[in-house]
Amino acid sequence: MKLVLAEKPSVGAELARVLGAKQKHNGYFEGNGYVVTWSLGHLLTLKMPEQYHPEWAEWTFDTLPLIPQKLETTPLKQTRKQLAVVKALAKRADISEAIIATDAGREGELVARYIFNYLNFSKPLKRLWISSQTDRAIRDGFDHLASAKQYDNLYQAALARAEADWLVGLNVSRALTIKYDDSLSAGRVQTPTLAFVANQEQKRNQFKPESFAVVTVQTALGKATLKQQYAADKAKQVAASLNQQPLKVTAIKVKQQREQAPLPFDLNELQQVANQKFGYSPKQTLNYLQNLYEREKAVTYPRTDSRYLTTDLKATMADRLQAIRRYHDESIKNPTLPKYVYNDAKVGDHYGLIPTEQAVDPAKLDRDELNIYRLIVGRFIDLFKPAYEAEQLTYTLSAGDLTLTLKTVSVIQPGFKAVEKNQAAKLSIGETITGNASVEMKQTQPPALLNEASLLGKMEQFGLGTPATRADIIDKLQNSGSMAKQGRDLTVTPKGKQLLKLVNPRLVSPDLTAKWESSLKAIEAGKLSRTTFIDEIKTETKALVLEVKQSQAKYEDHSVTGKLCPDCGQNLREKQTKQGVLLVCNNCGYKRYRDPKVTNHRCSQCHKKMVILTGSKGDYFKCLNCGNTEAMSQAKGNKKMNKREEQRLLKKYSQDEEPAESPLAAALKAAMKQD
Template sequence: MKLIIAEKPSVSKNIADALKIKNRQDGYFEGNGYIITWAFGHLLQLYDAKDYDEKMSTWKMENFPFVPPTFKYKVKSDPKNREKPDTGAKKQLKIIQSLMKRRDVEAIISACDYDREGQVIGDSIIYNLGTDKTVYRLLLNEWTPAEVMRGLENIKLNSELKPLQDAGVSRQWADWVIGINLTSVATLKYQKGKGKALNIGRVLLPTLKIIYDRDKEIENFVPENYFKLQATFQTEKNEEYEGTYIEGKEEKFKSKETLEEIQQLLADKSAIIHDKQVQKKKDYPPFLFNLSNLQGHITSKYKGWTSDKVLKVAQSLYEKKFITYPRTASIALEESLVGKTSKVLEILSEDLPYRDEIKFVKSKRVFDNAKVESHSAIVPTYLKPKNLTQDEAQVYQAIKNRFIMQFMPVAEYEETRIETKIANADLKGIFLSKGKVQLVEGWKKVEKVQSKDTILPLVQVNDPIEIIKHEITSHVTKPPKQHTEKTLLRVMETCGKNYDSDGESEENVHAILNGFSIGTPATRAETIKKLKDVGYISMENKNLVCTELGRKLVETFPIKDLFNLEFTGRLEKSLFDIEKRNFSKNDFLELIFNFTTKAVETIKTEKEITIHEVTTERKPNEVLGKCPLCGHAVIEGQKGFGCSNWKNGCKFVIWKNDKYLASMKKKPTKTMVKALLKNGVAPVKGFTSKKGNKFDANLRYEKNPDNEYFSWKMEFPEKQETKKGDTKTPQVE
């Protein structure tokens, strides 16, 4: 019997389905020689500082820097009460431990995601619980049945993944040390008043600096006027075309007077065709998606999307077996996937109107091991999805379209370049005209990309041309555009090197695949979300801008290395090198601990400045009426409308998720509660019966005479019919 530990319940279900196991127990599946259990992501977390030393329970400057002698793990905290362990995680860990100890279990297989984080999730559970059984690793890029079976036939010893574990643990411990120490001392030094801490992080601050720098560029931008000279020409066949005056390669002139002098030379002059070039050019489809490109594509195309949301939706599609692993930096597929890709293309092309144009080809643009790191690009699997949500459909369609595009004909267009020279005039420059005609639509059919044709007349060199009119147009230089999530992700991905928002240059690919980046595909979206959550940046339409707090932090916080893209890129490169066995975990951690210690001492000796002053204004709770039990105020809580005297034992509450009302597709509202407390009855419209019919009724909420609970009473004024529903009422939170 082999025990498989998956990262999530949905993934364990995929494995069970592939193995045709139907027998589900409490916390695991069992059958056909396998037991399959699951985590909920991280079941364990690193100790808090106070878990190591009681004095760390209060923040005092003299307690820092703090680096524990060894790093320890505990059951992850309850999200609502960090002082208590999460009950679900605790229970699942006990189940996993009992399964690991079963005598009939001869080996353990970690089936967590094949990345740093997935390695740490599986290893932290297995090795903290302890086992002397052989541990294997299941490495998959998708969860389709065929792939699961293939993967189980090719499992590796988990010890072979030690470098990946070292990189994951190094990242986790480093971020803990930097975060705990610098967040604490920065808050103590630079914040007045109690409130959210000044969050300091290894990836957070350089990302903030990218946005800050762009804001400053825009703020300091000085617009400049420039001018163009444009002319309209006519051929002997009375066909018109336009041209722009250029000298060398320059068509923008700072001096209007220069162009006015040239314009005077055009009076009563004719022209000739000086040169004509016609070239057929190819327009290749954009590369396959990696996570950053997918996030950029979706957030710029649709309203209401963030990169964090794109990742969550893509993760859902992955767990439902419809796409391959989404947290990838690669824009190509492994060459070993040629046969499989051909079959996927065949299945997905069946219903397409342009299927006759789709042809499978093994090209370097699609299949290239040199452009793949750990995981191939994101592509669909052979399973055709059904019943997708609107969000899932938008992301899936984008991935599918990008995949299909690779096997459509290359788009082709004809580009014409005409140089018109003024005859008998002493001019350094010529008038340039460019035309473009789409010849082959090709891959552009997939997303109905419209190409604009600019058609020039048919002329030959030395043809005489007449000047119809000419004018000088004035223009103003524009400031750089504010960052969007799309452009920010691109800078993070390449660490600002040779940033090109429109393409995927070989140099960019090289930077990504060699580890020079800010964060990883899995963490960048989370970083942007956190910057918003802690109040360092805000969104204006689709633009990201620094808040006042974010600006003050960049300008005041003295540890400038943390804002430096090169510094952060080198740290990320070191983690990458640990994975490749080119750098040691111990050397990396020593570097981080020394950096943190020096940073804390620097902050301590800096002059006193306030970056953030916390002001707290408590909004008074609106009183909805008097409690029918004790007469105290009834107010709205997170989960219900209840008596404010609940701490002293009053149990009056109307739950927001009341099952009786939910059965008729209704929820209690403030208006309803106010009416019940004031008049004893609330008229409610739009109940839905079991048959789906709509009806109106009056509601009462009355205490039962024989116990402390309340019951709903429904009245129909015309028929005087009533309907009851008991509702238990523990205290409101």
């Protein structure tokens, strides 16, 4: 029997179906020579400090920096049950080898290796590496399994990244929390990302607009613009002198334009376009894309950083076009892509995002998934269309000592662009043209604030994060209260601005992350050892902690309110969540929403939605429309509820709160309770 480890139950079920493992058990499938199980994402994580030494549980500078002799893993509490299933299967005597079938990337490799190393698995280990979830791709992948040893360097790079983030992130965050008595989190990716937003906001705030006048002449061929700029009064005089005055052609510049269709999307560009066109956050786009990849098998691997295709895909183009035939007309007869799309040297773990050979029924997709699918399909179809070709003529026109510029464009071949073919009229040297002159008053515009699309572009430019992690980093900054959204624009909160002043300057700059990423790629390529890299990180960690300890910077917690905790009397802090502002006590853990929380429970008098309020006897419903109040028990037919039933009712009538905290966040909170 061969043990197959997938990353998610849904993927495991699909692999089992294709492999013929039809017998369903608790946590795995079996049959046809295969046992297919899954990991539920990470089943293990790096140990927290107190798991190495009890004294490290105390949050003081005396224990910093925390640098274990060797970083070790420990099971996650919430997934222990599934880890036990995998362990039992791995110990079975009839298992001859194991196959890693987690996501084909750096993090997927780490998920699997953590597990097999923890279980001391000593039998042969192989690797499934596929870029789509179609039946054909899965079968072909299992027919061409590689030895896991071929991916040892990838695992070493993934492990190096995880260990470095633990050493720097945990030590600096703990140092900041101890120093300033508030849960402050910093890291080599999230901090420079926050700095990008802050710097752009500062540029906008410091911008001073300037007014200027532009003189134009509307001619039969288009708008001619005067090169000089004037004050308003002078511009009006110039416009009056140019009105219907002959403009003589003194020079013509001809430019032939030829533009090929853009390459397929990588994840970063798709997230940018989806944000600009539909307002989706990077995380939303990735979620929709993941559904299209796993559930519908309609697109190739989502977390790709390449826009090129490999040459071995040429034979599949006809089938891919057939699968998306409802999205294009019959004019595409030749299923051959131009040569510039194929470049094996520029494809890393995965090629660009394109449709699979699996046809998809649009009726089965929700609107958002369909929007993302149409973007990918549209970009793919454009590749089969001719290049856009046009001729641009730039005329230099003169009227006395004044010089104007006029541009015309003749579209020779629309190609992949949705424009009409046209032939603009042409002028010759010495010809004249007239038109109506006018003055346009304009003002210099401030630089735009960053939005999620432009922030993704900055992160990619400076090598911050990976296509798989950037969405989570942006989400984390918002959830931590360091960054906020105003419409589609991103701004830095008072807490975030202070954090940037308190944290080490090296963590604010993207240079450190760029250096790390270069080292990680060298580890993947076998040109640098993980040990050498981690030794450098340990030295860096010691210096960073010392800088925080010796800092003279002052901190003011803007989240502290004048409201007191009803349980312990401490001042409550505000925390921004997707469901509203929470008032949280860092001392005892008490929390409630600052504003009344609207539920789906209807008032028995006026049938409007009611809010949940908290009184001396606990939570109750109130109608803000007519003032009617109802005890929680009334919603259950006046039956007295126990605590579990009350919580279940609250969950039913209210939206879910924020997701579970990470171990680091929990540790930060625990530290604040000790004060």
